[in-house]
Structures are given as C-alpha cells and as structure tokens.
Amino acid sequence: MANAGAALGLEDVPELPEAPTEQPKYNRDYHRLFIKFMSWLHKRTYTKAARFQPSALGGIQPHHVADYLKWRAYGATWNGTSGNPTKSDPVNEVVKEAKKAETQHRGKKSCATRDLTETEYRKVVHELYGKGSFESTIRTACMLKQQVHLITRTDDISKLKYSDYKPHPDFPFALSCKVYWSKNISEERQCPDQIILGSMDTDFCVMLGLANYMEASFNYGYGAAGREDAFLFTPKSDPKLAPKHCNAAYRNILKAVFLSAPFLAVAVLIAGVLGSHSIRKFAATLARGMGATADEVDIRGRWKARLSGRVVDAYISPEQPWIDARVAEKLCMGAPIAYKLHPDAKRVTPGWLIQHVVPRTHAFYDGVNDISLHLALPLLWAALDESWEERMEPPVRVRIQDAYERIKADLPVGVNPVVKVPLSIWTHNTKLHINEIEPMDTGGGGGTAGGTTGTTGQASTRQVANKSRQVTTMQTQQQVRTNEEILTRIIAQDNQLQQLIAQEGRTRDSSAAALRGWLETWLGAELTKLNGNICRIAVQPPRMATPDQVDGNLFRNGLTVERTRRNGQTSLRYRRAVATPADSRPAKLAKYRTVGSAWQEWMHGIGGNKPAKNFTAEDIRACKSTYSRRKPLWTLMATLVNAQKAPAWVITKIEEHYKGSVLNITAAIKQDTIMGSLHEDLCIVHVQ
Numbered sequence: 001m002a003n004a005g006a007a008l009g010l011e012d013v014p015e016l017p018e019a020p021t022e023q024p025k026y027n028r029d030y031h032r033l034f035i036k037f038m039s040w041l042h043k044r045t046y047t048k049a050a051r052f053q054p055s056a057l058g059g060i061q062p063h064h065v066a067d068y069l070k071w072r073a074y075g076a077t078w079n080g081t082s083g084n085p086t087k088s089d090p091v092n093e094v095v096k097e098a099k100k101a102e103t104q105h106r107g108k109k110s111c112a113t114r115d116l117t118e119t120e121y122r123k124v125v126h127e128l129y130g131k132g133s134f135e136s137t138i139r140t141a142c143m144l145k146q147q148v149h150l151i152t153r154t155d156d157i158s159k160l161k162y163s164d165y166k167p168h169p170d171f172p173f174a175l176s177c178k179v180y181w182s183k184n185i186s187e188e189r190q191c192p193d194q195i196i197l198g199s200m201d202t203d204f205c206v207m208l209g210l211a212n213y214m215e216a217s218f219n220y221g222y223g224a225a226g227r228e229d230a231f232l233f234t235p236k237s238d239p240k241l242a243p244k245h246c247n248a249a250y251r252n253i254l255k256a257v258f259l260s261a262p263f264l265a266v267a268v269l270i271a272g273v274l275g276s277h278s279i280r281k282f283a284a285t286l287a288r289g290m291g292a293t294a295d296e297v298d299i300r301g302r303w304k305a306r307l308s309g310r311v312v313d314a315y316i317s318p319e320q321p322w323i324d325a326r327v328a329e330k331l332c333m334g335a336p337i338a339y340k341l342h343p344d345a346k347r348v349t350p351g352w353l354i355q356h357v358v359p360r361t362h363a364f365y366d367g368v369n370d371i372s373l374h375l376a377l378p379l380l381w382a383a384l385d386e387s388w389e390e391r392m393e394p395p396v397r398v399r400i401q402d403a404y405e406r407i408k409a410d411l412p413v414g415v416n417p418v419v420k421v422p423l424s425i426w427t428h429n430t431k432l433h434i435n436e437i438e439p440m441d442t443g444g445g446g447g448t449a450g451g452t453t454g455t456t457g458q459a460s461t462r463q464v465a466n467k468s469r470q471v472t473t474m475q476t477q478q479q480v481r482t483n484e485e486i487l488t489r490i491i492a493q494d495n496q497l498q499q500l501i502a503q504e505g506r507t508r509d510s511s512a513a514a515l516r517g518w519l520e521t522w523l524g525a526e527l528t529k530l531n532g533n534i535c536r537i538a539v540q541p542p543r544m545a546t547p548d549q550v551d552g553n554l555f556r557n558g559l560t561v562e563r564t565r566r567n568g569q570t571s572l573r574y575r576r577a578v579a580t581p582a583d584s585r586p587a588k589l590a591k592y593r594t595v596g597s598a599w600q601e602w603m604h605g606i607g608g609n610k611p612a613k614n615f616t617a618e619d620i621r622a623c624k625s626t627y628s629r630r631k632p633l634w635t636l637m638a639t640l641v642n643a644q645k646a647p648a649w650v651i652t653k654i655e656e657h658y659k660g661s662v663l664n665i666t667a668a669i670k671q672d673t674i675m676g677s678l679h680e681d682l683c684i685v686h687v688q
Contacts, residue, residue: 037068066090069098114272115281121148123266125203127257129391134220138393140253142213143233144279149206149331150194151283151301152179154276158247160232162223165210166369168195171434173338173423175207175374179302191302192319198378200334200420207339208382211358211375216393218360227365251276283331290330291499300327322427325434329425335491337420338436339377345417347407353380356403380404381418422487424494437487585610587619589626595633595651598662602634613638629663632670636682643684653681 039046128141147157156179168174175196198207221235236242257263258274287297299320329336341348353376354362362372382388383400422437590606605611620627640650657679658665672678
C-alpha cells in the first residue's frame with residue numbers, strides 16, 4: 001500500500017523511523033499531542049517512541065494542522081512553506097470558529113472548566129480528610145487551602161519552598177509568602193511579599209492547614225534538601241522533575257475526589273466540567289463576590305504582571321500591602337483571625353510550644369526566618385479540639401495532648417488554651433493597619449469560635465477533649481453565640497465603615513469629574529455659539545448710517561464726523577472723507593466648504609487676500625477658471641443683499657434649497673438661473 005505521507009505531498013516515512021544524526025529538538029510536554037497529529041496525518045499509529053525525519057516535518061503545511069483541528073472538533077475530516085504552521089491564518093480561523101461553535105453547543109462537547117462553588121469546595125476538603133495516606137489527605141488539603149488563599153495555579157503551589165515563608169515584619173500573628181514561580185512573573189519586582197492570615201472557618205484556614213502539614217511532613221522525609229532548596233510539598237529535590245511529579249499527584253487526587261460518589265451527589269445539579277483550574281476560579285470569584293474589585297483580585301492573584309496595554313501599569317508598584325491584605329480578608333471565611341493564648345494559660349510558654357508542639361519545625365528553620373511559633377498556636381488549638389481528631393497525624397496529636405496534660409493549665413473545663421481573635425483590616429495614608437478585636441467574656445473564658453477542651457483534676461486530656469461538648473453548659477454556649485453575633489456585627493460595621501469611606505472618596509472624585517465634564521460641555525457649547533455669531537457678523541456687509549444715528553445730528557453724506565467733548569459740551573466737526581487708496585492685497589481665491597465662507601471671500605477676502613468684488617480684470621484673468629465657477633453664487637448673494645436681505649438669511653435659504661458641496665451648489669444655481677427655475681425665496685420681485 002502506498003505510503004499515506006506521499007499522498008499528502010510528504011517524503012516517504014519508513015515504518016519504524018530511525019533517528020537522524022542531528023535530531024530535531026522535541027518539547028516533552030507537547031510530544032504526546034504531536035504523535036497523535038502525525039498518526040492522523042500518515043493514517044497509521046505511531047508509538048510514543050517514534051521520531052521523524054526533518055524532511056517529513058518540513059512538509060507539514062498550515063492546512064494540515066487546520067484540517068486536523070477540524071477533525072478533532074467535529075470527529076470527521078472537513079474539506080475546506082515555511083515557518084510555524086500552527087501560527088497561520090487558516091489555523092487561527094479554525095480555532096476561532098471552533099470556540100464559537102463550542103459556545104453555541106455545536107460540535108464536540110465543551111471541555112472548559114467552571115469554578116467550584118463554596119459547597120463543593122467544603123465537600124472536597126471533607127473528602128480529603130477521609131481515610132488515606134499522608135500525601136492524599138493532610139498534604140493535599142494544605143495545598144488546596146494555600147491555592148485558594150493565594151489564588152494560584154496548581155503548579156505554583158507545587159513549586160513552593162520552605163524558604164518562601166517567613167514571619168510578617170509588621171504583624172506577629174501573620175506570615176508572608178513569595179510566589180516566585182507564578183506563570184506571569186518575569187522579574188523580581190513582580191513577586192512581592194503577600195500576607196498569610198488565619199481564618200475563623202477551619203475549612204479555609206491556611207495557617208491551620210500549614211501548621212498541621214509542616215510539623216508532620218518531616219516524618220516522611222520532607223525538607224531533606226535543606227531550608228533553602230527543599231520544596232514544601234515534595235520530598236524530592238530535583239528542581240525540574242520534583243514539582244512536576246508533585247503537581248501531577250495533586251491533580252490526580254483532586255480528579256479522584258471530583259469523580260467520587262459523595263462529591264458527585266453535591267455537584268450533579270451544576271452543569272460544567274471541573275478541573276484543577278476550577279479552584280483558582282473559585283478563589284477569584286469568591287473574593288470578587290465578597291466585595292473585592294477586579295483590580296484588587298488581579299494584585300492578589302499576581303495577574304498585574306501580564307501586559308494589559310496600559311502604560312501606567314509599568315509604573316505602578318505591584319506591591320500593594322493594603323490591597324493584598326484586603327483580598328486576603330475576603331478569602332478568610334467567617335473573619336480573619338489571630339491565634340492567641342488564653343489569658344489564664346500562663347504555663348503555655350514559647351519554650352514549651354517549641355519543645356512539645358512544633359519541635360521539628362523549629363529545628364528545621366534553625367532560627368532563620370523561623371515561623372514555628374506562628375504555627376504552634378494553630379496546631380495546639382487543633383490538637384485539643386474534638387473536630388480535628390481525624391484530621392491530624394496521630395503521633396503529633398498524642399504528643400501535644402500528653403504534654404499539655406502534664407502542665408495542668410489552670411483553665412476551666414472545656415476551654416481551649418488558644419483563642420481565635422477576629423481582626424479588623426483598614427488603611428490610613430496608604431499604610432496597612434490590622435487591629436485585634438479582643439473577645440468578650442464568655443462566662444468561662446473560652447475562645448471565640450474555637451475548641452472547648454481543657455483539663456480537670458486527674459482526668460486525661462484526651463478524655464476531656466472527647467467529652468468537652470457534653471460538659472459545656474447551655475448558658476456558656478448561649479453566651480458564646482451572643483458574643484459571636486456581637487463580634488460579627490462589629491466586624492460587619494467596620495467593613496461597612498471602610499466601604500463608606502472608600503465610597504465617599506469615589507463619590508467625591510466622581511462628582512468632581514461630573515462637574516468638570518459638565519463645565520467642559522457647557523463651555524464648549526457656548527464657545528461654539530459665540531464662534532458662530534462672530535462668523536455671521538463677519539460675513540454681513542457694512543450698513544449705512546441713517547441721519548438720526550449719530551447723536552441726533554444730521555447725516556452728512558461724504559463727510560466724516562469727529563466728536564469732541566470740552567467743558568461738559570459736545571462739539572462736532574465735519575471733514576471731507578479721504579479717498580480710499582487702491583487695494584494692494586494679493587488677489588487670490590481660498591479653499592472653503594461653506595456658503596458663508598463664499599460670502600466672506602466676496603465681501604472681505606479670506607486669509608489676508610483681496611475681496612473678490614474688488615478684483616480687477618487682470619486679477620480675474622489670473623484665476624479665471626475658479627473665479628468663473630464661483631461667480632454665479634457671488635452674484636446671487638450680492639443681488640439679494642442689495643435687495644435689503646440680510647446676509648445670514650441669504651446663506652440660510654441657499655443652504656436650505658441646495659445640498660452638497662459649495663462647488664455643486666454653485667453649479668446648480670448657475671443651471672437654475674439659466675433655466676429661470678430659481679426658488680421663489682431667491683428671486684427678486686419687481687413691482688410695476
């Protein structure tokens with residue numbers, strides 16, 4: 001059978017192509033797709049190990065790629081010399097039509113991913129904390145929370161390192177992080193420090209997820225490459241392969257959750273395809289829905305680095321702490337919080353936390369940008385909270401509970417030594433401010449929205465943790481709920497106040513802009529009217545003064561009148577008018593587009609030239625053709641003005657009865673004058 005490549009105008013491709021001496025450079029990421037294309041082109045099946053001669057590759061034309069894309073989109077062939085054939089007009093037209101058809105639900109079913117909903121996100125978190133390995137539960141849940149909080153891609157999270165986190169320089173309860181690997185980042189200034197805050201809602205709390213993961217990760221070989229080089233979410237150290245393997249594993253775990261029966265029971269009512277990119281879409285949509293502007297989401301998600309077509313973006317610093325913190329606040333469901341020690345938990349010291357809660361994390365950082373104390377309190381809260389019993393590594397949880405039981409903290413029964421303090425985030429003079437809203441008295445000193453565990457007598461801490469919900473009195477629970485409602489209202493009012501302040505500034509700016517726009521419009525209209533009046537006055541002929549128009553004195557024809565005032569008496573002196581010398585201005589005809597300009601040229605001249613009515617025979621001969629074409633219009637206008645018609649009225653009537661350019665109007669007037677068919681408004685009636 002003849003080779004299919006020859007039928008397509010390509011050189012013959014052997015059954016098993018041998019590698020040439022100089023092998024073309026292949027892109028590993030696209031090789032799988034290229035094999036499919038070549039299999040379709042040659043009408044045979046190639047394995048992933050196949051390589052192709054440069055002569056065969058050089059024969060690929062744009063229409064081959066276009067036909068392949070049509071075949072992929074519609075499932076059948078659609079009949080419809082150098083350089084990259086994928087960047088040609090035929091291929092781009094096919095892609096454009098395919099996208100349009102996909103939107104209109106024609107052709108192949110759309111593969112575009114949609115964003116998660118909040119309900120689906122919570123279901124994913126709960127499914128991840130089910131039974132499974134450390135990588136598929138605690139690690140993946142931490143990556144998911146990080147991805148939402150920082151609005152990143154999956155590969156950005158996979159490339160994070162331990163050294164990318166450090167204590168926030170201004171707020172002791174927060175962390176900062178740099179996302180160096182983001183797709184849109186091409187220089188150092190485009191990856192500013194971004195704030196990491198805790199969340200009242202544990203499903204969204206990135207501090208809690210990071211603390212739970214990091215302390216347990218060192219038991220599985222993570223961090224072996226050292227503080228500077230170790231990737232956060234993979235024990236491997238290869239800078240190229242390790243993040244790819246981590247990203248692939250993360251995406252596969254999420255895909256398995258998306259296809260699980262419990263998740264499908266929640267997502268079945270919502271149309272659309274879900275993928276790993278759905279998480280970033282969810283984070284951006286959530287922040288936007290909570291009140292952040294699109295530009296603010298751009299900054300938090302590091303989208304400002306891409307070219308937007310606006311020159312000003314090159315001059316605005318991408319580091320905007322207030323905007324970054326504002327969007328981070330929107331992503332902290334419930335409220336942004338700080339983990340603080342209970343005032344009565346005096347035996348829980350920093351040294352005790354380092355020794356019993358986060359010893360592995362502290363040893364790893366070894367005093368350089370050590371974040372262990374920032375993570376110790378969230379981890380202590382989780383270890384003593386009943387709801388997190390199945391979400392932690394058992395060795396870590398048991399170690400912390402045993403150590404806490406030994407110090408016998410003097411706290412009421414059912415009270416967690418760590419409280420969650422809501423935060424108020426605001427700005428003044430471009431400086432970021434974060435204030436703690438101290439929790440009110442809960443009737444027993446409990447945390448704001450947190451755990452309810454403590455110690456009592458010789459009872460085991462683990463037993464207290466399991467029974468804490470039963471021993472907490474209804475009165476205390478009611479008081480906690482009341483205080484939570486008060487705090488929620490305070491936070492809501494604070495947010496509303498910040499929005500009103502921002503709205504007032506925008507309203508003031510918009511009002512000034514509206515007033516400025518109105519003034520510009522009004523001044524423009526008035527100047528237009530003024531200019532029109534000046535033009536109409538300029539084209540009107542001078543009027544002869546009547547005898548009663550010079551202070552009641554009789555008009556003296558041929559005389560000029562000089563008026564002088566002396567000792568309160570006005571005296572008049574009549575003098576003979578001096579003869580006007582010959583007009584020495586150039587005799588040239590200008591170019592214009594209006595009938596009014598034609599009258600101006602006839603009476604006064606345009607551009608410093610002599611009026612056309614004063615042209616001598618010699619002047620006329622110099623521009624005979626143009627002068628002759630314009631003469632019918634001048635003659636009609638002069639005749640009507642001499643018949644006591646105002647020039648403005650004459651101009652209006654001519655423009656009313658004749659349309660088109662001045663040249664066409666003049667030709668029409670000449671024709672109507674010859675035929676005697678001028679409009680009655682333009683005719684002079686002589687009474688016998």
